[in-house]
Amino acid sequence: xxxxxxxxxxHKAFVGFVVAGDPSLDATVDNILAxxxxxxxxxxxxxxxxxPVADGPVIAAADKRALDRQVTTDDVFAVIRRxxxxxxxxxxxxxxxxxxxxxxxxxxCRRCAELNVAGMIIPDLPYEEQDELLVVTQEFDxxxxxxxxxxxxxxxKKIAQRATGFIYVVSSMGxxxxxxxxQTDLRAVTDEIRQYTDTxxxxxxGIHTPEQAYAMSQVADGVIVGxxxxxxxxxxxxxxxxxxxxxxxxxxxxxxx
Amino acid sequence: xxxxxxxGGYGGQFVPxxxxxxxxxxxxxxxxxxxxxxxxxxxxxxxxxxANRPSLLYHAQHMKxxxxxxxxxxxxxxxxxxxxxxxxxxLGQALVARYMGKRKLIAETGAGQxxxxxxxVAALLGMDCEIYxxxxxxxxxxxxxxxxxxxxxxxxxxxxxxxxxxDAVNAAMQAWVADVTDAFYVLGSAVGPxxxxxxxxxxxxxxxxxxxxxxxxxxxxxxxxVVACVGGGSNAIGSFASFLDDETVQLIGCEAAGxxxxxxxxxxxxxxxxxxxxxGMKSKFLQNPAGQIDEVYSISAGxxxxxxxxxxxxxxxxxxxxxxxxxxxxxxxxxxFIARTEGIIxxxxxxxxxxxxxxxxxxMRSDQTIIxxxxxxxxxxxxxxxxxxxxxxxx
Numbered sequence: 001x002x003x004x005x006x007x008x009x010x011h012k013a014f015v016g017f018v019v020a021g022d023p024s025l026d027a028t029v030d031n032i033l034a035x036x037x038x039x040x041x042x043x044x045x046x047x048x049x050x051x052p053v054a055d056g057p058v059i060a061a062a063d064k065r066a067l068d069r070q071v072t073t074d075d076v077f078a079v080i081r082r083x084x085x086x087x088x089x090x091x092x093x094x095x096x097x098x099x100x101x102x103x104x105x106x107x108x109c110r111r112c113a114e115l116n117v118a119g120m121i122i123p124d125l126p127y128e129e130q131d132e133l134l135v136v137t138q139e140f141d142x143x144x145x146x147x148x149x150x151x152x153x154x155x156x157k158k159i160a161q162r163a164t165g166f167i168y169v170v171s172s173m174g175x176x177x178x179x180x181x182x183q184t185d186l187r188a189v190t191d192e193i194r195q196y197t198d199t200x201x202x203x204x205x206g207i208h209t210p211e212q213a214y215a216m217s218q219v220a221d222g223v224i225v226g227x228x229x230x231x232x233x234x235x236x237x238x239x240x241x242x243x244x245x246x247x248x249x250x251x252x253x254x255x256x257x
Numbered sequence: 258x259x260x261x262x263x264x265g266g267y268g269g270q271f272v273p274x275x276x277x278x279x280x281x282x283x284x285x286x287x288x289x290x291x292x293x294x295x296x297x298x299x300x301x302x303x304x305x306x307x308a309n310r311p312s313l314l315y316h317a318q319h320m321k322x323x324x325x326x327x328x329x330x331x332x333x334x335x336x337x338x339x340x341x342x343x344x345x346x347x348l349g350q351a352l353v354a355r356y357m358g359k360r361k362l363i364a365e366t367g368a369g370q371x372x373x374x375x376x377x378v379a380a381l382l383g384m385d386c387e388i389y390x391x392x393x394x395x396x397x398x399x400x401x402x403x404x405x406x407x408x409x410x411x412x413x414x415x416x417x418x419x420x421x422x423x424d425a426v427n428a429a430m431q432a433w434v435a436d437v438t439d440a441f442y443v444l445g446s447a448v449g450p451x452x453x454x455x456x457x458x459x460x461x462x463x464x465x466x467x468x469x470x471x472x473x474x475x476x477x478x479x480x481x482x483v484v485a486c487v488g489g490g491s492n493a494i495g496s497f498a499s500f501l502d503d504e505t506v507q508l509i510g511c512e513a514a515g516x517x518x519x520x521x522x523x524x525x526x527x528x529x530x531x532x533x534x535x536x537g538m539k540s541k542f543l544q545n546p547a548g549q550i551d552e553v554y555s556i557s558a559g560x561x562x563x564x565x566x567x568x569x570x571x572x573x574x575x576x577x578x579x580x581x582x583x584x585x586x587x588x589x590x591x592x593x594f595i596a597r598t599e600g601i602i603x604x605x606x607x608x609x610x611x612x613x614x615x616x617x618x619x620x621m622r623s624d625q626t627i628i629x630x631x632x633x634x635x636x637x638x639x640x641x642x643x644x645x646x647x648x649x650x651x652x
Contacts, residue, residue: 050549051418051535053427054273054434060417072547097271097534102548124271124534149275151437159274173275174435 021071038248056177119143262451341633369401446489450537461495
């Protein structure tokens with residue numbers, strides 16, 4: 001069982017997301033620690049990209065704010081190093097294929113392993129394009145998190161059979177961002193995944209309220225919240241860490257009820 | 258030729274999982290239709306009777322007199338319906354979309370020619386149409402925006418990033434992800450995830466299939482060089498396609514050097530780009546060392562794209578084709594030269610290729626020939642040229 005899988009072993013997991021460098025590298029360290037203090041089981045660290053096509057306006061704007069401050073992949077690794085001085089909260093990266101490709105798959109994975117980053121989510125690296133990176137993640141005992149979309153249909157079996165860590169189920173079509181309704185029959189999707197694997201399943205894209213989180217936790221092993229956290233950080237300014245801790249506590253309560 | 262969507266080490270399908278099933282369905286449908294005589298008849302009927310094919314291969318004797326050297330032939334894609342090569346590809350993809358039962362066409366556009374072509378074909382086939390265009394480009398190309406609206410399309414001005422072609426592609430891809438069941442993304446260049454680069458190449462290869470036959474009829478031999486402008490590279494790959502195996506034919510792509518390849522304001526992807534993964538493909542991109550995609554520039558809205566089609570990246574790597582940078586100044590000079598010498602107002606994109614012909618022809622013998630593709634007509638660029646020259650006109 002990988003490090004990430006252990007997180008889901010005994011309870012429903014809350015997965016949070018921040019864009020590294022938004023609004024600053026210092027604030028990102030504080031915000032990650034605040035999410036951990038609230039009880040986040042796993043935190044996705046977004047390495048900002050110039051053209052985040054899988055993301056909606058909230059995360060795209062955060063990426064831009066970070067890049068306007070010249071945040072680089074090296075800076076993001078430095079942030080993780082600072083977090084690791086104070087916390088062993090499980091972390092994974094979320095970023096786009098080009099940023100990992102430019103560092104080099106071997107070097108990127110080596111640095112993840114060194115900083116105890118458990119794996120990575122790369123939305124524009126689907127099953128068919130993973131072979132080159134997968135060899136390296138396996139070498140370093142990292143999880144390359146698989147995504148399943150409402151359109152995955154006949155692809156679910158092969159994706160599930162490759163999955164380690166957890167499976168990221170995309171709740172609905174389109175980009176990331178908060179939503180009020182979910183059209184997809186998520187129970188059917190998670191049931192199908194479970195026919196093929198014991199790897200835990202977490203649902204993301206659009207979740208922001210405790211009620212939604214509760215509903216999702218009834219069909220999945222965890223919930224992922226991105227845009228809502230990024231927006232909270234943007235609006236709360238210096239109050240962000242306190243508000244993040246409170247928000248995660250509330251969401252955790254909702255899913256462990 | 259493509260194997261699993263790869264051209265050498267380039268190409269592939271680097272897109273969100275949400276799109277993968279759809280890409281497989283498009284590929285399967287297209288591969289079947291490609292061999293289907295009924296589909297081919299329908300496509301060729303539209304190409305001949307709606308798009309005005311075959312386009313002329315015009316022998317530019319005045320230009321030859323002025324430049325000396327090689328015989329120059331222009332492949333006149335500017336004479337197609339809607340004024341550019343774009344219609345060839347749009348007719349093909351829109352028919353594929355209709356076979357797949359789609360109701361709506363989504364497209365990105367830079368200069369507006371692909372948007373106009375898509376809006377035109379959507380009107381013809383009775384489909385809905387949404388066009389994504391960088392806000393900057395909607396201002397540079399107001400007439401084309403109005404044209405698309407007249408044709409019944411909804412034009413979305415994209416305000417992200419530098420508000421040009423790259424951002425329009427991002428927005429169109431996002432709109433497609435949200436609406437993938439109903440909509441078909443008509444990609445305008447030989448870029449993006451497989452099967453688009455292959456499909457666009459196939460639909461544009463009509464340019465070189467015709468040109469080859471026409472030059473053989475006119476001169477009895479193959480051309481010595483084929484020259485075409487390259488942004489994403491659809492007209493260039495179409496111009497090269499049927500000559501790829503004819504190794505005596507030199508293939509030359511002309512990319513936008515903007516204010517010079519040593520400045521930040523350029524879009525010369527092969528000259529200055531590095532390998533990367535973006536917009537669904539592995540190819541060459543203008544990017545910083547960390548992998549952030551550059552904002553690029555060209556006087557031509559159609560060429561300011563930070564990447565290039567994967568087949569071009571492979572052709573450059575293998576040495577089968579050469580790619581040369583042409584500056585704004587050179588393109589504007591060529592725009593005026595071909596207008597005054599041959600009475601043709603060519604697109605500013607195409608003028609990049611003409612500029613290289615001006616350099617190449619005098620180095621060749623008069624029994625040698627160059628085919629240069631005029632990818633589109635320059636009506637849309639007249640105001641931009643006036644601005645460049647500081648001339649005030651009413652648009």
